[in-house]
Amino acid sequence: MSESKYNHAEVEAKWQEKWNETNLYKQVIDHSKPKHYALTMLPYPSGDLHIGHWYAMSPSDARARFMRMNGYNVLFPMGFDAFGLPAENAAIKHNINPRKWTYANIERMRKQLQSMGTMFDWEREAISCDPKYYKWSQWFFKKLYEHGLAYRKMSAVDFCPSCNTTLAREQVWGDDRHCERCGTPVIKKNLEQWFFKTTKYAEELLDFSQIDWPEPVKVMQKNWIGRSEGAEVVFRTEQGDEIPVFTTRPDTLWGATFMVLSPEHPFVEKVTTPEQATAVAEYQEQAARLTDIDRESEGRPKTGVFTGGYAVNPVNGERIPIWIADYVLMSYGFGAIMAVPAHDERDFEFARKFGLSIVPVILPEEMESIETDEMETAYVGLGKMINSGPLDDTAVTNDKGRQNPSVAAAIDFLEEHDIGQETINYKLRDWLISRQRYWGAPIPMVYCDNCGTVPIPDEELPVLLPEDSEFAPTGESPLKTSPSFYETTCPSCQGKAIRETDTLDGFLCSSWYQYRYLSPDYDEGPFDPTEAAYWLPVDQYTGGIEHATMHLIYTRFFTMAIRDMGLVNFTEPMTALFNQGMVLGPDGEKMSKSRGNVVSPDNLVEQYGADTVRTYLMFFARWEQGGPWNYDGIKGPQRLLFDVWDVARAEYTAVSESPSATRDLRRKTHQTIRKMTQDLESFAFNTAVAAIMEQRNVIKAAQEKQEASVEAMDEAIDSLLLVVAPIAPYITEELWALRGHGYSIHQQSWPSWDEEIAREESITLILQVNGKVRDRMEVPADIADEAAKEAALASENVQSHLNGKTPRKVIYVPGRLVNVVV
RNA sequence: GGGGCGGUGGCGAAAUGGCAGACGCAGCGGACUUAAAAUCCGCCGGAGGAAUACUCCGUGUGGGUUCGACUCCCACCCGCCCUACCA
Numbered sequence: 027m028s029e030s031k032y033n034h035a036e037v038e039a040k041w042q043e044k045w046n047e048t049n050l051y052k053q054v055i056d057h058s059k060p061k062h063y064a065l066t067m068l069p070y071p072s073g074d075l076h077i078g079h080w081y082a083m084s085p086s087d088a089r090a091r092f093m094r095m096n097g098y099n100v101l102f103p104m105g106f107d108a109f110g111l112p113a114e115n116a117a118i119k120h121n122i123n124p125r126k127w128t129y130a131n132i133e134r135m136r137k138q139l140q141s142m143g144t145m146f147d148w149e150r151e152a153i154s155c156d157p158k159y160y161k162w163s164q165w166f167f168k169k170l171y172e173h174g175l176a177y178r179k180m181s182a183v184d185f186c187p188s189c190n191t192t193l194a195r196e197q198v199w200g201d202d203r204h205c206e207r208c209g210t211p212v213i214k215k216n217l218e219q220w221f222f223k224t225t226k227y228a229e230e231l232l233d234f235s236q237i238d239w240p241e242p243v244k245v246m247q248k249n250w251i252g253r254s255e256g257a258e259v260v261f262r263t264e265q266g267d268e269i270p271v272f273t274t275r276p277d278t279l280w281g282a283t284f285m286v287l288s289p290e291h292p293f294v295e296k297v298t299t300p301e302q303a304t305a306v307a308e309y310q311e312q313a314a315r316l317t318d319i320d321r322e323s324e325g326r327p328k329t330g331v332f333t334g335g336y337a338v339n340p341v342n343g344e345r346i347p348i349w350i351a352d353y354v355l356m357s358y359g360f361g362a363i364m365a366v367p368a369h370d371e372r373d374f375e376f377a378r379k380f381g382l383s384i385v386p387v388i389l390p391e392e393m394e395s396i397e398t399d400e401m402e403t404a405y406v407g408l409g410k411m412i413n414s415g416p417l418d419d420t421a422v423t424n425d426k427g428r429q430n431p432s433v434a435a436a437i438d439f440l441e442e443h444d445i446g447q448e449t450i451n452y453k454l455r456d457w458l459i460s461r462q463r464y465w466g467a468p469i470p471m472v473y474c475d476n477c478g479t480v481p482i483p484d485e486e487l488p489v490l491l492p493e494d495s496e497f498a499p500t501g502e503s504p505l506k507t508s509p510s511f512y513e514t515t516c517p518s519c520q521g522k523a524i525r526e527t528d529t530l531d532g533f534l535c536s537s538w539y540q541y542r543y544l545s546p547d548y549d550e551g552p553f554d555p556t557e558a559a560y561w562l563p564v565d566q567y568t569g570g571i572e573h574a575t576m577h578l579i580y581t582r583f584f585t586m587a588i589r590d591m592g593l594v595n596f597t598e599p600m601t602a603l604f605n606q607g608m609v610l611g612p613d614g615e616k617m618s619k620s621r622g623n624v625v626s627p628d629n630l631v632e633q634y635g636a637d638t639v640r641t642y643l644m645f646f647a648r649w650e651q652g653g654p655w656n657y658d659g660i661k662g663p664q665r666l667l668f669d670v671w672d673v674a675r676a677e678y679t680a681v682s683e684s685p686s687a688t689r690d691l692r693r694k695t696h697q698t699i700r701k702m703t704q705d706l707e708s709f710a711f712n713t714a715v716a717a718i719m720e721q722r723n724v725i726k727a728a729q730e731k732q733e734a735s736v737e738a739m740d741e742a743i744d745s746l747l748l749v750v751a752p753i754a755p756y757i758t759e760e761l762w763a764l765r766g767h768g769y770s771i772h773q774q775s776w777p778s779w780d781e782e783i784a785r786e787e788s789i790t791l792i793l794q795v796n797g798k799v800r801d802r803m804e805v806p807a808d809i810a811d812e813a814a815k816e817a818a819l820a821s822e823n824v825q826s827h828l829n830g831k832t833p834r835k836v837i838y839v840p841g842r843l844v845n846v847v848v
Numbered sequence: 849g850g851g852g853c854g855g856u857g858g859c860g861a862a863a864u865g866g867c868a869g870a871c872g873c874a875g876c877g878g879a880c881u882u883a884a885a886a887u888c889c890g891c892c893g894g895a896g897g898a899a900u901a902c903u904c905c906g907u908g909u910g911g912g913u914u915c916g917a918c919u920c921c922c923a924c925c926c927g928c929c930c931u932a933c934c935a
Contacts, residue, residue, distance in 0.1 A: 242852055249851055252934065273935060286935090328933085353933045363935045372933050453934055571853090575930080607853090614928085645872075646860060651853090659860055659873040666872090713862070716871035723871095792867045797916040799867055823902090837915055842866055847915045 032671040034635025037760045042140060050770055053101045053147040055560045062098035063561045064090040065540055065600065067569030067577075071106045071131040072116050075138040077625040077643075077655060078617060081609045084640040085649055085711050086568045087144040091752035092706040093566075094145070095776040101561050103543040104139060104146040106132050108155035110532030114465035115189065124465040125491075128155060138628075143636045143755045145772070152542040154535035159542060160467035161488035162552040163535050166588070167459075168470060168481045175223045175587055178479065181458070185215035220469060220528070222457040224583045228253070230597075231454075231582055238602040240650075243574045250575040252453025255427030257437050259364065259446035261285060261337045263297050263348070269337060272359035272451045275369065276440060277422060277432035279341045280414035281387035282364035283377070285348045286330065288356040289313040297348050299334025306331050306350060313352045328353055328376045339364075340445040342415060351376065359451055367404065374404035387413045388422050388432075411435075457580065459531040464495060464504035466529025474516035474523040483517050489525070503527040536577060537584035540564050540599060558594065567600035570608060578603075604709050607652025614654040625655050637754035638664045644711035644753060666719055667757055673725050674747060674761040678739045680732055687733035689787075694724045695742045696784035699777050702749040715753065721746055745777040792843035793818045795827040811838050818844035 045051060066086035069079055090102040108128050117124035132153065139146065152159055170176040188210035224231075228251050234244045256274035263269060269285065287294055289310045298306045309331040330351030339346050353372055354363050367377035368386040377384050386396045390409040411420045411432050417439060422432040428448070440446035460469065468489040470482040482489055495508035505511050505527035516523035538552065544561055545554035563585075585599040610616055611623025618624065630639050641663035647653045698721040705714035725742050728734045734742075744765070751758040751771045762771035786807045791814060793801040801823035805814065815836045818824055828848055835847040 245852065246930075249931075254934070256935085271935080275935080351933095353935095355934075358934050360935095365935090370935070372935080375933095451934080572930090574852095608929095610928095616929085648861080653860080656860080656873095661874095662860095662872045712860090713871080716862075719871055790867075794866085794916075797866090797914095802867070835915065837866095839866055839916095843916090845866080845915055 032668060032757065034637065034756070035632075038141070038143070038636055038756045041756050041759050042143075045770075048769075050772065051102075051145045051147050052149060053099070053103075055557065056099045057560070059097060059099040061561055062090075062093045062100045062566070063540075063564045064093060064100055064102045064566045065543075065564045065568070066102075066104075067567075067573065068105045068107050068536070068539060069135065070110065070113060071108050071128050071135055072113055073131060074626060074628070075135055075142075076617065077627045078609045080142060080627050080639065081643050081652070082568070082570065082606055083139070083144060084142055085606065085644050085709070087142070087146075088640070088644065088711065088752040089566070089568070089706060089709065091145055091755065091772060092776065094772070095748070095752065095774060097775070100145075101150075101543075102145055102147065103150040103152070104144070104148070105150075105152035105539055105543060105546075106135070106154065107532060107536045107539070108132065108153050109160070109466045109529075109535055111189070111463070113155075114463060117465070125155065128465075141631065141636055143640065145755075150543045150546055152539055152546040154467075154532070154539065155465070157488045157490055158547065158549070160530075160535065162542065163467045163530060163538070164470040164482075164487050164489060165484065165552060166538060166584075167467075167530060167534070168484070169591055169593075170222055170587060171471075171481060173587070173591055175226065176220060176459075177223070178218060178220050180216060181219045181221075185213050186210055187213055217460070217462075219458055219460040220526075222459055222534075222583070222587075224457045224579070225452060225454055227583050227586050228452045228454050229450075230586055231579060237598045237600070239600075240571075240603060240605050243571060243578065243603065243605060246571075246574040247579055250454065250579065254451045254453075256433075256449060256451060257440055257446050258360075258449040259340065259440060261340060261362075261364065263293070263335060263337045264345075265296065265335075267293055267296060269293060269362050270360045271362050271364045272449060273364060274426075274451075275366065275433070276436035276446070277411060277414075277417070277420070277430070278366040278369045278387055279339070279364065279436060279440075280411075280417075281366040281368045281385045282339050282346065283344075283367060283383045283385055284346050284365045285337050286351045286354045286363050286365050286373075286376070287333075287348060288354040288361040289350050289352055290356040291350070291361045293362075294333065294350055297333045297335030297337075302332060302334035306333055309350060328372070328379055330376060330380065332380075340443075341439070347382070349376075349380070357455065358453065368398070368401065369404050369406055371404045371406070374401075385413060387411060454579075457531075457533075457583070459534055460528040461531055462503040463529050464491070466532060467491075467535065468505065468511075469526040469528050469530055471526040472514055472516060472523040473526070474519060474521060476521055477516055477518040477523075480516055480518050480523070486517070491529075503529075505529070533577060533580050534584075537581045538588075540581075541594075552593075562594065563596050563598060564600040565602060567603045568606060569603075571605040572608070574605075604650070606649045607647065609652050610654045612655050617655075630657060630660070634660060634664055635667075635756070637757045638667055641667065641715055641754050645715040647712065649709055649711050662719075663715065666715075666722055667754060669722050669726060670718075670746065670750060670754075671757060671761065673722070673729060674743050675764060676729055678729055678732070678736060680735055680739075682733055683735055684733045687728065687731065688735045688738045691724065691728050691734040691738045691742055692783050693786070694721060695738070695745055696779040696781075699745055699749060699779040700781075700784055703776070703779070706752065711753070718746070718750055718753075747771060748774055748777045789841055791817065793821050793824050794843055794845040795824055796847060797845060798827075800824050800827045807841065811840075814838045814844050818846060 066083055090100050094100040113128050114124050117127040120127060154160065167176060232248060232251055232253060254274050256272055257276040258270050258272055259276060259279060261269045261271060294306065328351060330349045333348045333350060335348045336345050337348050354361065365373040365376065367373040367382065367384040369388055384398045384401065386398060386405065388405060388409045389396055389412045390405060390407055408422045408424055410422060411417050417435050420432045420435045423430050428434045428437065437448045468491060470487060470489045472480050472482065474480055492505065492508040492511035494510060496504050512525045512527050514523055514525050515521065541553045544557035548554045581599050585594065586597055588594055589597055608616065613623050615623060627639060638660065642660045645663055646659060698717050701717040702714055705717065725746065728739065747758045747761055748771065755772060759771050763769065788804050789807045790802050791805045792799055801821045803817060805817060815838055824846060828846065831848040833846045833848055837845040
């Protein structure tokens with residue numbers, strides 16, 4: 027049929043050049059069209075693009091192209107999240123300056139991204155390690171500081187002894203609490219660190235009413251934020267120090283028979299008696315040596331030491347011992363608990379082990395009395411309060427917080443007596459943003475003996491990374507090796523001062539990249555307000571679900587914070603989100619360099635061409651599902667595109683034209699347009715490709731038979747090219763031109779369908795008896811209810827399965843089936 | 849322990865509560881070819897059956913709702929991922 031085969035290398039090179047020359051993908055403000063800001067998560071420039079990048083980006087690109095053909099003015103930018111650990115570790119390994127290494131990678135990856143045939147507007151590219159970018163990351167840090175959202179404090183942080191750096195909570199992985207990068211078990215270390223007050227927005231972050239995000243992401247964020255309703259209760263030591271605790275069960279307060287402090291609790295030294303000092307110090311040392319896995323694994327027997335000190339239970343004046351134990355974490359609540367062994371498993375185990383007293387204060391409904399000695403485990407169920415003075419007999423239900431009568435009564439009691447109050451506690455912690463690393467944006471602060479902590483004035487931004495610093499980790503911040511960097515003068519008093527030598531967490535840079543894309547060269551502010559007014563917020567975000575609890579919380583927090591500064595006028599950065607699944611390695615495991623199962627697309631792209639690889643990636647799995655990589659099926663999409671090439675170039679004549687053949691072809695054509703529209707709208711790329719294949723099959727058969735009209739064939743081919751264009755942009759552009767249409771196919775309108783033409787004339791009616799298929803027959807699609815039922819009862823097979831019984835009920839499901847019930 | 853996602857042919861998968869397996873891959877048989885590749889035609893969940901007649905079984909397991917369940921409900925098993933002594 028065709029003389030020349032499709033040469034993907036030639037065609038792709040040709041159109042890439044033409045697209046560049048003609049600025050086909052330049053995206054500018056156009057008030058005559060509705061805007062659509064399509065955003066896909068930007069990559070780390072840590073090497074080459076792997077198949078996962080293609081899997082994430084080419085369907086996103088197809089969606090953006092689809093929106094453009096549907097009349098939207100689409101912004102679809104790309105950039106590089108170029109700061110942070112992955113880039114730096116790789117640079118260290120290759121013994122080359124992180125900047126040179128990063129930019130070399132960016133060069134390569136940008137080419138690979140272009141070869142993918144994406145419609146990215148490269149004039150909007152933003153690179154987070156570029157001084158003109160991080161100037162504004164630093165500016166935002168200052169803004170957060172000025173608005174009381176950034177503070178510095180001494181803090182025990184997760185520390186990787188191998189990478190020599192602190193880690194964010196999110197960078198500590200796995201059951202054994204290991205370093206995300208190198209797998210080394212994490213230890214604790216105390217350092218002075220900068221934090222952002224993410225907790226201030228904990229409540230608002232729980233409100234998802236303004237966003238159309240996948241349910242799993244919302245649930246994961248909700249769990250991550252971890253809201254608990256309860257009470258803060260102030261206990262007092264015998265020395266008179268106040269020790270507040272958080273509890274979700276203030277109704278068990280009368281059963282608090284001892285207190286437990288975290289070994290790192292600041293009051294430990296104060297409450298410890300001289301006799302116990304040695305034991306306490308030893309225990310603290312031992313706890314500090316343990317990694318969190320050892321401390322936090324649930325099956326591990328409880329350990330702890332008595333401090334010798336006592337506190338007073340504020341509700342009943344009981345003198346209760348104060349212990350320290352590593353099952354109490356400094357990082358949650360107040361780092362101290364009231365222990366109610368009768369009604370908490372952990373406290374029960376601890377009390378039994380160390381012979382501490384157990385006082386039940388909840389009587390289970392079905393019991394007359396509850397005896398401590400007979401308890402084999404803590405009782406966590408419902409019942410009524412006992413041994414609780416004025417609150418005795420209050421009902422205890424399973425409800426949370428004030429919904430529970432006993433909790434409500436206890437809170438009222440606390441507040442009346444001024445010993446505590448209702449509180450909500452969150453698992454969410456403030457965002458630690460200090461990094462003892464070279465490859466990040468320097469934190470723009472100086473420390474002056476006279477003036478204290480002073481921000482760098484705006485006109486002196488950016489604080490540039492020094493070139494003369496060591497960048498390999500030494501345990502100290504690398505910038506401490508550069509006196510020319512840290513020795514400075516105080517912006518306030520002009521006296522000698524020292525710069526902050528830590529750098530910003532890369533997640534800060536990626537919290538606002540969607541804003542920098544608007545105007546990557548703009549220097550009057552972080553983004554051009556004119557661009558922002560038109561494009562923001564992001565209409566459709568796409569990316570992996572693995573970012574559910576870090577990036578996607580950070581960027582929401584960031585946007586809420588800058589909204590409160592008046593920098594933007596919306597709350598949510600991304601209105602809609604779609605999560606694609608992950609392409610796993612061929613072994614079914616997550617791809618990683620350490621596992622050696624990373625798949626490069628380069629060979630495939632060379633052999634099959636970008637269009638085929640794109641089409642295959644969209645076909646090979648449900649997009650939100652992903653799965654283990656294999657390319658066994660790539661021949662399918664390859665044959666599909668070869669066939670498209672052949673049918674679109676065929677000289678077609680209708681040898682024996684028949685109206686019904688024409689009608690059949692047109693019906694399938696319009697059905698395909700409808701299906702493609704619905705599927706691309708809903709990210710169902712795999713069934714979209716299947717629909718193209720069906721249309722291909724129909725067109726091939728029609729060309730064979732030569733019965734459909736030339737007009738119907740032209741319509742079939744042209745609309746096929748249009749609906750395939752977002753998926754396979756090169757081959758369709760070439761064929762569009764070969765068929766004599768104007769440049770470019772990607773600027774055409776999405777084809778519309780006619781329901782009348784798409785409608786089926788006849789259907790296969792399924793005939794069931796008692797829900798089992800017994801016969802089927804071709805009937806007109808618009809068959810009436812009665813006619814369908816009659817036809818069903820007339821069927822021999824149906825009659826034979828009725829065994830002479832009288833139908834009790836006959837159900838007709840229009841267009842589908844008749845079910846005869848006996 | 850908590851949470852999320854999933855379990856359908858040899859494989860990837862499809863299916864507003866309505867014909868389970870669309871669309872592909874691989875495989876098998878045939879055509880073309882000196883041969884292979886490519887291409888084309890046919891078959892392709894299991895069992896019985898000469899059969900494109902028909903029948904039975906079949907979407908992790910067991911129940912339930914329904915005229916009808918891959919789909920909804922309850923209980924459980926398995927796999928993957930996240931989280932975890934969260935007071």
